[in-house]
Each structure stands twice: as structure tokens, then as C-alpha cells.
Amino acid sequence: MISVVVVDDQELMRVGFRMVLGAQEDIEVVGEAGDGEQAVRLAAELRPDVVLMDVRMPVLDGVEATRRIVAEGTSRVLVMTTFDLDEYVYSALRGGASGFLLKDTPPDHLVSALRSVCGGDAVVSPAVTRRLLDRFLGDDPLPHRDASVLDALTDREREVLTLVAKGLSNTEIAAALFLSEATVKTHVGRILSKLRLRDRVQAVVLAYETGLSRPGQR
Incomplete structure (x- = not known):
């Protein structure tokens, strides 16, 4: 079973999420x-597999x-956001969130x-990556990371990382570079390993912070 803690300051949203997730045989x-x-507190106490996290809340934000x-290493965090709150998303990703979804995401x-x-x-x-990152990264100065960290990558891996940061899926990257999807997946795995990144989200953040990708760039 996948254990989940739902976090939202609106009770109606929590009820909705509970109904959707509770209907699944493998999610509790x-x-x-x-x-x-x-x-x-709940994450420390219950140690759920995933915390479904709202961003704008009282007492302590998401x-x-x-x-x-x-x-604390207790759980992975999936952030839920809306377009009018997208200035929070980059901070949440830098804080270790494993991704983000819009609140109007279909239940499946x-x-x-x-x-x-x-x-x-x-x-x-x-699609959301392109729109959100372009919008809020264009408004605020980015934390700077020394681009020399990218020296560990081959030219092809840099190319793949650039496309990942633009929000392309593995399928789209494969089509753009005339590679198989399996090859792209291998490249992404090597990028994460060489740069000691946890996941694709951290790769996107690093690409922007090192200047490999820039807001508005296509």
C-alpha cells in the first residue's frame, strides 16, 4: 500500500483528494x-510514502x-499548485519536492x-514546466551555480539536459534528437548519476541555476 498524507487548508479539497485516492486499492x-x-508533525509521526502538499497555507506554508x-528524509513530497500561486513552485522544487501538479489535474x-x-x-x-518556469524565473534573480559542474557531462548529455529543462518528455527528446526513447532514458540516468541529482526535477533546477537554460528560451 502507498501511504499518503493530504495537506490543504481547504477541507473541501482534502475531502476530494481523500475520495479520489481512497478509491484506489493500492493507496491509503x-x-x-x-x-x-x-x-x-504528521510526516514525522506517520512516515507516509508521499505527502500531497498545498503551497499557500496558514501557520507554515507548503x-x-x-x-x-x-x-528529515521521512517522505517524498508532491506539490499541488494553481497558476496564480506559481511563484512558489520553484522554491518548493529547490526545497526537495519530487514534482508538482495543478489542482485541476484529472483524478487518474x-x-x-x-x-x-x-x-x-x-x-x-x-507543458506546465515550460509555462511555470518561464513565468516565475523571469521575475526573480536565479541562485547561481558554478557551470563547471556540467563539465562531467558529454556534449550529448548536455543536449539532453537542455531539453529536459525545456520541459520535454523522453519521447519528445527522442524525436528531437533522432534517438530511441530507451537511449534518452539512459542519458537521463547518467546525467542524474554524474551530477549527483535525486531526480529529473533537480536536473531542471540545476540547468537553470547554471545558466544552461534560461527563462523564455526555446
Whole structure:
């Protein structure tokens, strides 16, 4: 069973998530929280596989709650957001979130995303990645990372990382570079290993912080 803690300051949203997730044979909602502070406590107490995290909440927001939960190593965090809150997403990803979804995500996509995150994958919708990163990274100065960290990559791996940061899926990257999807997956795996990154989300963040990719770039 995949254990999940649902975090949202709106009770109606929590009820909706519980109904969707509770209908799945392999998912169990083990707790709910209405703010980030409660979320951190529940994560430490229940050690769920995944915390489904809202971002704008009272007492402690989802960004700081994500940082604390990831730092404790108790659970993986999947952030739920809306377009009017997208300035929080980059901070949440840097804080260790395993991905983000929009709150209007279809139920089957939410369920699939939770299973992926529990399995160790990152969930970053390609279209949403492009729109969100371009919008809020264009407004604020980026933390700078020394680009020499990318020297460990081959030219092809740099090319793949650039496309990952643009929000392309493995299938889209394969088509763009005339490679098989399996080959692209191998490249992505090597990139993560060489750069000591946890997942695809961290790869996107690193690409922007090193200047390999820039907001608005296509």
C-alpha cells in the first residue's frame, strides 16, 4: 500500500483528494493536515510514502514544510499548485519536492503521479514546466551555480539536459534528437548519476541555476 498524507487548508479539497485516492486499492490516506506545521508533525509521526502538499497555507506554508519534511528524509513530497500561486513552485522544487501538479489535474493523473513519486520518479508535466518556469524565473534573480559542474557531462548529455529543462518528455527528446526513447532514458540516468541529482526535477533546477537554460528560451 502507498501511504499518503493530504495537506490543504481547504477541507473541501482534502475531502476530494481523500475520495479520489481512497478509491484506489493500492493507496491509503493515513492522515490530513490543514497547514504546513501539522504536515511536518504528521510526516514525522506517520512516515507516509508521499505527502500531497498545498503551497499557500496558514501557520507554515507548503514550501517551508516541504523543506523540513525532505530534510528529515521521512517522505517524498508532491506539490499541488494553481497558476496564480506559481511563484512558489520553484522554491518548493529547490526545497526537495519530487514534482508538482495543478489542482485541476484529472483524478487518474493524480493517482498515476502519486504512484510514480512513491516509486522514486519525479513528476514534472512538460507543458506546465515550460509555462511555470518561464513565468516565475523571469521575475526573480536565479541562485547561481558554478557551470563547471556540467563539465562531467558529454556534449550529448548536455543536449539532453537542455531539453529536459525545456520541459520535454523522453519521447519528445527522442524525436528531437533522432534517438530511441530507451537511449534518452539512459542519458537521463547518467546525467542524474554524474551530477549527483535525486531526480529529473533537480536536473531542471540545476540547468537553470547554471545558466544552461534560461527563462523564455526555446
